[in-house]
Amino acid sequence: MSLRFPFSAIAGQDELKLALLLTAVDPMIGGLLALGDRGTGKSTAVRALAALLPDIKATTCAYHCDPASPQTMCDACRSEAKLKTRALQIPVVDLPLGATEDRVIGALNLERALAHGEKAFEPGLLASANRGYLYVDEVNLLEDHIVDLLLDVAASGENVVEREGLSVRHPARFVLVGSGNPEEGELRPQLLDRFGLSVDVRTPGEVKIWVEIVKRRLAYEANPQAFVAEWADKDAALQRKLVAARKRLNAVAMPDAVMDRAAELCIHLKTDGIRGQLTLMRVTRALAAYEGKSEVTEDHLKRMAGPALRHRLRRNPLDETGSGTRIDRAVSEVFGA
Amino acid sequence: MTMDGASDTVATIHAVLVCRLLASDPSALGGVVLRGPAGPVRDSWIAMFRGFLPKSRPLLKVPHHVANDRLLGGLDVAATLASGKPIAERGLFADADGGLLHLLSSERLSLDKASYVAAAMESGIGQGFGLVACDEGMEDDEVTPTILTERLAFRINLEQCQSFDGIDPDDLSDVARRAADLPMADQLLAGLSGTALRMGVLSLRPLIFAVRVARLIAALDEADEVREEDAIMAANLVLAHRARFMPQSDEEETNEEAPPPPPKEPPPEDEQEPSNPTEGELAEVILEAVRQALPPGLLEQLDHASRIQKSAKTGAGSLSQKAGKMRGRPAGTKRGDPRQGARLNLIETLRTAAPWQKLRRKTQPERTGILVSKDDFRVNRYKQKRETTAIFVVDASGSAAIRRMAEAKGAVEYILADCYVRRDRVALIAFRGKVAEILLPPTRSLQRARRSLADLPGGGGTPLAAAIDSSMLMAEQVRRSGGTPIIVFLTDGRANITRDGTADRPRAAAESDEAAKALRLTGVQALMIDLSENRDGVAKKLAASMGGIHLPLPYADAARISHNVSLAMKSQRGSS
Numbered sequence: 001m002s003l004r005f006p007f008s009a010i011a012g013q014d015e016l017k018l019a020l021l022l023t024a025v026d027p028m029i030g031g032l033l034a035l036g037d038r039g040t041g042k043s044t045a046v047r048a049l050a051a052l053l054p055d056i057k058a059t060t061c062a063y064h065c066d067p068a069s070p071q072t073m074c075d076a077c078r079s080e081a082k083l084k085t086r087a088l089q090i091p092v093v094d095l096p097l098g099a100t101e102d103r104v105i106g107a108l109n110l111e112r113a114l115a116h117g118e119k120a121f122e123p124g125l126l127a128s129a130n131r132g133y134l135y136v137d138e139v140n141l142l143e144d145h146i147v148d149l150l151l152d153v154a155a156s157g158e159n160v161v162e163r164e165g166l167s168v169r170h171p172a173r174f175v176l177v178g179s180g181n182p183e184e185g186e187l188r189p190q191l192l193d194r195f196g197l198s199v200d201v202r203t204p205g206e207v208k209i210w211v212e213i214v215k216r217r218l219a220y221e222a223n224p225q226a227f228v229a230e231w232a233d234k235d236a237a238l239q240r241k242l243v244a245a246r247k248r249l250n251a252v253a254m255p256d257a258v259m260d261r262a263a264e265l266c267i268h269l270k271t272d273g274i275r276g277q278l279t280l281m282r283v284t285r286a287l288a289a290y291e292g293k294s295e296v297t298e299d300h301l302k303r304m305a306g307p308a309l310r311h312r313l314r315r316n317p318l319d320e321t322g323s324g325t326r327i328d329r330a331v332s333e334v335f336g337a
Numbered sequence: 338m339t340m341d342g343a344s345d346t347v348a349t350i351h352a353v354l355v356c357r358l359l360a361s362d363p364s365a366l367g368g369v370v371l372r373g374p375a376g377p378v379r380d381s382w383i384a385m386f387r388g389f390l391p392k393s394r395p396l397l398k399v400p401h402h403v404a405n406d407r408l409l410g411g412l413d414v415a416a417t418l419a420s421g422k423p424i425a426e427r428g429l430f431a432d433a434d435g436g437l438l439h440l441l442s443s444e445r446l447s448l449d450k451a452s453y454v455a456a457a458m459e460s461g462i463g464q465g466f467g468l469v470a471c472d473e474g475m476e477d478d479e480v481t482p483t484i485l486t487e488r489l490a491f492r493i494n495l496e497q498c499q500s501f502d503g504i505d506p507d508d509l510s511d512v513a514r515r516a517a518d519l520p521m522a523d524q525l526l527a528g529l530s531g532t533a534l535r536m537g538v539l540s541l542r543p544l545i546f547a548v549r550v551a552r553l554i555a556a557l558d559e560a561d562e563v564r565e566e567d568a569i570m571a572a573n574l575v576l577a578h579r580a581r582f583m584p585q586s587d588e589e590e591t592n593e594e595a596p597p598p599p600p601k602e603p604p605p606e607d608e609q610e611p612s613n614p615t616e617g618e619l620a621e622v623i624l625e626a627v628r629q630a631l632p633p634g635l636l637e638q639l640d641h642a643s644r645i646q647k648s649a650k651t652g653a654g655s656l657s658q659k660a661g662k663m664r665g666r667p668a669g670t671k672r673g674d675p676r677q678g679a680r681l682n683l684i685e686t687l688r689t690a691a692p693w694q695k696l697r698r699k700t701q702p703e704r705t706g707i708l709v710s711k712d713d714f715r716v717n718r719y720k721q722k723r724e725t726t727a728i729f730v731v732d733a734s735g736s737a738a739i740r741r742m743a744e745a746k747g748a749v750e751y752i753l754a755d756c757y758v759r760r761d762r763v764a765l766i767a768f769r770g771k772v773a774e775i776l777l778p779p780t781r782s783l784q785r786a787r788r789s790l791a792d793l794p795g796g797g798g799t800p801l802a803a804a805i806d807s808s809m810l811m812a813e814q815v816r817r818s819g820g821t822p823i824i825v826f827l828t829d830g831r832a833n834i835t836r837d838g839t840a841d842r843p844r845a846a847a848e849s850d851e852a853a854k855a856l857r858l859t860g861v862q863a864l865m866i867d868l869s870e871n872r873d874g875v876a877k878k879l880a881a882s883m884g885g886i887h888l889p890l891p892y893a894d895a896a897r898i899s900h901n902v903s904l905a906m907k908s909q910r911g912s913s
Contacts, residue, residue, distance in 0.1 A: 038487050039540025043459075097452040102680070110681065116706065138484070141448065203539040207620075210530035211523065214544055222517060 003224045006231035007048035008238055011212045012204040013041060018287075019197045019307050020049045021238075023175050025245045026286040029196040029279060031154065031176035033139070033187075033311060036201030041213070042179040046135050050092040052235055054243060056131060058088040062123045063130045063170050072157070074170045091132030093125050093174075095150075097141055104146060105153075105161055106168070121168045126159045129174040139178030140187045150176065151194055196279045198311035200324070245289040252288045253295045254281065261334065262301055268330045271312040280308040298335065305331050348497035352382060353504060355491045355574060358553050360389035361512035363437050363467030365549055366490040367458065370443070370481055372472045373495025379471065381501040382493070383439070386469070388506040395436035396469070399429060401445045404674075408453055430457045435464040443470035443481040451482035458488050490546035492578040509557075516549075516556035521563040524619055525551065528565075531620030532572050532627070537581030547575040565619070569626040577627050673716035685715035725823060725906045726762040726779045726815045730808045732828035732868070733769035734799040744827075747895025748902065761906065762820070764811060768804035770797035771838040775807065779815060798840060801832035805852035805883075812861045823862045824885075825902050829869035830876030846875065853882035864888060864905050866898060 010017060016034055023029050034042045058064035059080075065073040067083050077083060095104065106124035113119065125134070134150075136142060153159050159172040178195065180187070192198075204210060220227040259281070266277045284300040293300075306327050313326060359366055371379055390396060399408075410428025429438060438454075440446065446454075458465065468489060472481045486492070526548065533544045551571035555563045670685045690713040697708040729748070765777035804826075812822035832845040856863060863885030867876035880887035888901055 037539045038483075039542040041541065094456060096456055097449050099449075108683065113683065138452070203541070205534070207527055207530045207534060210534065210541070210544065211527045213541060214526060214530065214548055215523075217541075217545055218548060 003228055004051040005044050005048050005217075005220055006228055006235050007045070007052040008234035009216050009220070009227070009231045010041060010045055010048060011216060012209045013045060013201060015307065016042065016045055016199045016201055019199050020045060020177075021242065021290060022283055022286040023177075023196070024049060024053055024242055025290050026249055026282055027173075027175050029282050029286060031178070031195045031197070033192070033195040033198040034177070034179040034201050035198065036179075036181065037203050038181060040201050040203050042201055043135065043137060046133060046177050047092055050090045050133060052239055052242070053090045054239060055087045055089055057085050058131070060084045060086060063127050063172075064088055064091070065171060066131060072171050072173065091128055091130075093129040093132065093134050095125055095134060095136045095142075095146075097138055099125065099146065101146065101149065104149060105159055107161075107163070108166055119165060121161070121166055123170070124159075126153055126172040126174075127170055130170075130172050132174055134174045134176050136176070136178045138180050139191075140180035147191055151191065154194065192311045193275055195311065197283060197307040199307055200310075241290065244292070245286070248292070248294075249286065249289040251294065252285045254285060255295060258284070258296050258298060258301060261298060265301070265305060265330060265334050266309070268334055269309060269313060269327065271309055276309050276312045280304060283308050302331055302335065346497065346499065348494065349499050349501070351574060352493045352495075352498050353385070353501065354554070354570070355493060356382065356386050356389055356501075357507075357509060357557060358550060358574075359437075359467060359469075359491065360386060360391070360394075361509040361553060361557070362516070362549070363390075363394065364435070364458075364465030365513070366467065366546060366553075368437060368468035368470065368489040369491040369493060370470045370472050370486055370489055371493050371495055372474070373493075374473055374475075375471070376495075378495050378498055378500055382495070382498070383469070385501045385504050385506070388504075389509060390436070391510055393435070395433055396439050397429060397433050397436070398439045398441065401440065401442040401447075401450075403429070403450065405450065405453065408450065408457075430454075430466065433466040435466065437467040437469055440468060440470045442473050443485070444472045444474035444479045446482060446485070448482055448484070451485050455484045455488055487540060487542055490543070490550060490575050512553060512556045515559075516552040519552050519555050519560070519563055521548070521552060525563055525565065525568045528619030528623055529568055529572060529576075532623045533576055535620060535624060536576055536579070538576055538579045543575055543579055547571045550575050565622070569623050572623045572627050669718050670715040671718050672712070673714060674711075680717045682715045682717050686713050689713040689715055724761055724820045726764060726820050727902055727906060728764045728766065728779075728808050728811055728815070728822055728824045730766045730768065730773075730804050730824060730826045730828070732799060732801075732804075732826075733767045734797050744895050744898065748898035751895055751899035762815075764815075766804060766808055766811065768800050771800055771803075771834055773800060773804040773807045775811070779811070779820075798834040799828070799832050799845075800834035800836070800838070801828065801830070801879075802836050802845065802848035802852045803834075804828075805849060805856055806836070809852070809856050809859060809861070812859065816861075823864065823902075823905055824856070825864045825866065825898075825905075826885075827866045827868060827898070828876065829867065830865075830874060830879045831869070832875075849879065850882050853879050857882065857884040862905065864902060866901070 007017070019032050023032050036042070056064075057067055059067055059073070059077045061074055061077055063074045063077075065077045067073075067077075067085050070078060102124065104125050106127060107122055109118075109120040109122035136150075139147075153172050154174070154176050157171060157173040159170055161168040176195065179201075204213075216227075262277055262280050262284075266280070271277075280301070283304045284296045287300050287304055288294075288296045306324060309327055310324060355369055359369055371382065373379060387396060406426070406428070408429050410426055410431055440454075454468065458468070468485070470481050470485060470489065474480055480486070529547050529551070530544060533547070538544070547568075548571070551563050551567045554567040554570050558567070560567070670682045686709065687707065690707060690709045693710075693713075694708060697710075698704075701708060762779045763777070764775070764779040766773055767776050768774070808824045808826075812824060815822040830849075832849040833840060833842045835841050835845045835848055863880070863883045865876055865880035865883070865885050865887050867874070867880075867887060867889040869876055869889075877887045877889075886905065
């Protein structure tokens, strides 16, 4: 296993870290969009999270299916009588900007087709990302047709390939994490809405935090083993907290009053569609579970309104008010009343 | 090390230092952008760099049109077919391990290749590699993709340097190891961080580069620890060229121009003893030193630089053109190499290979299966419609403004409803008072357009020249991202405000005529919808100056405007 920068050693970026942890508590939240400056540790955080999560039990096929849940397995695994399993670190797959459709969804294995005359499927990035994270840096610059493809698969959890005489379907359940700098290009609203949470990542404005970040980075580079060992306790504690939260998740109660408030908030903000409210419910529940509470409260709602709704507001190019401010205002109006 | 003659300008000295630093630890510093034309100066820098670089470290030339799989490695298709066994090809990234890639014309590198290079630099596989990016861009917006420059510590402007001939290399093999052990005081770290913040360098990567460079400089000088002058030099080499703004020596002025406010002095806490109070001062010292050493003219460019950064994103144009291989309506097949991003059409490939089987079997009797050679490859061709962007430039001045704006809005909506089907886009610029402003950047979203057009103010003067200028800028952007722009003016052509905002009718008219002629030179199609009663007026002359179509339409109505624009857009598409 390769060494990765420890999650707990990431200084600052609290909102990003919390959002990432919550997607790990409940993957159904549906992905995370991190918008902000370059070089603020977005990809470091995603990779570190994967290393933090406990290893999963997986079959030996190309899609590392979950042996415990037959309905999400690939056809090959389902027909297998006795499954071989292995322990696997949660996969984090990078989707480079220039990736071709073939590379993303998979294609005919040319080598075997030409040299041996076999019709074989070569799994793509979506297969590798099954049960893990698909990380797209500069998601706002991604080609439209690749984006459409990602959306379809992310929504259905299944990749269907029908091309070149191949007919393959395989599971592709992943948490989509996108990052990008909004100044360099806008995301289409359809895509924005599909991300569960969005976080604004800013460079910390304080010299103290900067110095801390640089120091830790340098310490890690000088001696990765020692650095990881130094933070192992904290990472382990965080891992235990995550595992406990996952267990507790389904037992967390959602009082009707809180649900009403969430609906009021969404209506007040005029968010498009119902997806915003669903996400808000899921993420507040995950937050309550993560903090060891048995019930979702209004406080959870207030804290998660930003990440869950920020990117779903209708934007008016002439209105300079940031979406964050608008949410704050709506929160105070709804809860102040 | 000796310098030849008295040609040691600051820039040249810096370039030599960069060369030594990079040669001593290429992968840790990412590399350097060599901005400037090909010529003896660049050649002599590369020769000097080769001299310094230990023999064990490769320096591989890469053209900007390199194929993706040559970079990444993969199956060597030709060799595989010839032998019938899979033969792997090593990628350039693997070949360059521990050394550097020497990228030619990096400003023309397409974004997808740049992102592969960036990903490989970050992957941490093997020893890593560095990059010498030769950027021959002449214009301000011809720059190496930021995704790469972000990961390269240095930038040298070759135009400010003299020849590097006659510099003898010294032994650098031990420098990186010594640098790693050098102690560096916390104040210096804080000083560099503060400097970066004050310059508006908001990414952390350059800061980490600066710290590494400071260490290496100290190691080169055989110092026992990192000293203040090392940090200053590091800030000069790594941070200065990224500065988005340079605070003036005067503290008050800083506040005005700096988007992120200069960091507040952290309150001195008890546990954090003397290091904190000196951080601000140290950052000032470094900043001041950097300011002194800046080449003349750079300060004026700073403001410009941030704009370049912004426009560099339109470099994505190369990406959208490239996508032509994969998008659009299928339009037959052609001979080609599937590794260049095109899709192999298997059936056609086999069909091409079929007649040759008997002949090939004779020459290669030991092979079984179908014998396919590289020449048989057929790839899919796609025909992609270029999208057209109609830029509406609407005169919102004077009393007729309200009606005109309403009709313009109606026309925009008509066209958008149509565009949705054709994947065309619409933008809107309104001019009134003293300025022209972009009300709607190019968009395909009807909803968004409607919302942003909801209430448009009208009234005031007619700054026509400014309006033509900004429409030209936008047309240029549209072109760069692979689209075809067409500009639609809705005005009576009576300019009365000059570019600098003064009310001077004759000069304003001269300026707008001048701008119109400039527009003609760009070759962008223009449509002048003349809103004046007099159909032989200024607007007609203006239309002639810009080589556009003149359409007298004093009672402009939305349906007729959109009809005419649609016609123009269709003819435009036919010609492109």
